[in-house]
Amino acid sequence: MSTSLMLFTRDLRIHDNPALAAACRADRTVPVFVFDDDLLDGPFAAPNRVRFLLDALTDLRGSLRALGGDLVLRRGDPVAEVGRLAHRTGATELFLADERSAYARRRLSRLREIGPKVTAHPGITVVPPGDLTPSGGDHYRVFTPYWRAWEATRWRPLAATPRTVRLPSGIRAGSLPQLDDLTSSATSRDLAEGGETAGRRRLLHWLEDDAEDYDTVHDDLAADRTSRLSPYLKFGCVSPREAAEAGPAGFRRQLAWRDFHHQVAAAFPDLPRADYRSRGHRWNQDEDALSSWREGMTGIPIVDAGMRQLRQEGFMHNRARLVTASFLTRDLGIDWRHGLRHFNAWLTDGDIADNAGNWQWVAGTGNNTRPGQTMNPLRQASRFDPTGDYVRRHVPELADVDGPRVHRPWTLPTARRHGLDYPPPILDLE
Known part of the structure; x- marks a missing residue:
């Protein structure tokens, strides 16, 4: 009987999963996910994404069990763990999604050396x-x-959804870890359910x-x-x-x-670290301004609303991402890499290629054909939040301010006169 291994990475689904469909053509299939210590200990293991990942794996395991199989869980070096499973089961083929990050390419190269024939399928x-x-x-x-x-x-x-998944006998599936086993940091209060x-x-x-x-x-x-x-x-x-x-x-x-x-x-694998197109920027080193931006306390309501949504939900509206990124890099003149790191720490959808690509686009160092383009946050607020409801939703200090007046930068005397506990703007935009 033929046996295959299906290594799940960033394709945690059974519908339209070309690698899974191919793996299930064998008589027996071992679906496996490995908690990679190199990733869990690195900067990409944001608590929100770890929590979402656990939801996704719980759901995937349930789907595979409904098809007669299971999700085998291991922790450690993916190549070593897959090699052990291949030896234990006699698997002759290994299937996985075709990822193109530098890390994924190194992993694929190592997997090709452990024995089973390796096939990477599209799907990411x-x-x-x-x-x-x-x-x-x-x-x-x-x-x-x-x-x-x-x-x-x-x-x-579209790839067909497997009708059955037959797991070889005698394979220990393993238990899903708890969130506390993988991260000690808090997650966003209103994080979306994964899976x-x-x-x-x-x-x-x-x-x-x-x-x-x-x-x-x-x-x-x-x-x-x-x-x-x-x-x-x-x-x-x-x-x-x-x-x-x-x-x-x-x-x-x-x-x-x-x-x-x-x-x-x-x-360009250095996209998260180096300018795609160097523009000779001299970035400001302003730790106070950077801290105010991170905390959503810049005194620019539309910027603060976006930054607070990020912390509360692990998500930010795309228009707000553009506005907050432009404010950091164009108005404050702070290096885009600081913004990328903060977004990466909170975004549940923190895809490094997309995140870095967008940050560089806004900063003018990436693929923007208009590298001098800026986004005035006050004009953006007037255009895309004309009633001020987005700001009121995410900046409770301004919840009782009527209409578009909520978008005005509030000087300290004006804020006090209106009974608002809200900081003055860290930058004059008017």
Whole structure:
């Protein structure tokens, strides 16, 4: 009887999972997830993502058990743990999702040395990095031509969901750890529930209720009618390929941006650390201003609302991400890497390629064709939160301020006159 191993990484789902579908063609399949100590001990193990991951694995285990199998859990070096399982089960093939980060490529190279035949399948993005290349170049550096090529390409067919998963006998599945076993830090109070079940439910409700109006409402801060699928895409609880087929054109464009950043990061692995295009910036070293920005205490209401939403939900509206990032890098002149690290510490959807790509785009060091572009937060507030409801929702000190007046920077005397315990602006924008 043939035996295969299915190594889950960032594809925690059973629907449209090409690697899982291929693995289940064997007589017996060992689905496995390894808690990688190198990642758990590193800067990418944010508490919000660890909690979301545990939700996703709980849900994935339930789905696999419903198909007759189980999710085998191990902790340590993924290559060593997979090697032990291959030896124990006699597995001759290993399947996993095709990731292109520098870390994932090193892991794949090591996996190819342990014995079983290794096959990496698409599934992390709609179009894998490297599938689309411009003439005379290894990757697209500007989004618009990439978008045209992305729209014109033929996407892979959706993978069939396995009907059964047959696990070899005698394999100890292992127990899911508790959150406290993996992190000692607190998580956001209003963190979304993780897992494929929650993700598919979210996708279905969004398609039914909000997708039709996506192009006109996705920038409306107070409406909060974005898909909120980003953490489910980050962990592969929802297939980006399936979402692209189901969603409207404006949403497909956002998924293309995600793919674009992944192909940039694959070609330039230093994207989270080094300027993609150096502009000779001399960044300000202002620890007080940086601290005020992190805490949502800048005295600029629209900026503070975004930063507080981030801490409370482990999520920030995309328009607010642009506004807060522009304020840090353009108005305060602080290095984008400080912003990236803070976002990475809190965002449940903290995809390093997308996060770094967006930060560099805003800072003018990345793929922005208008590197001098700035976003005045007061004008952004007037345009995308005209009634002030987004600010009132996330900045309780201003909850009783009527209408768009909530967006004004409040000097200390004015704030006291209105009975507001809110800081004066750290920067004069008017």
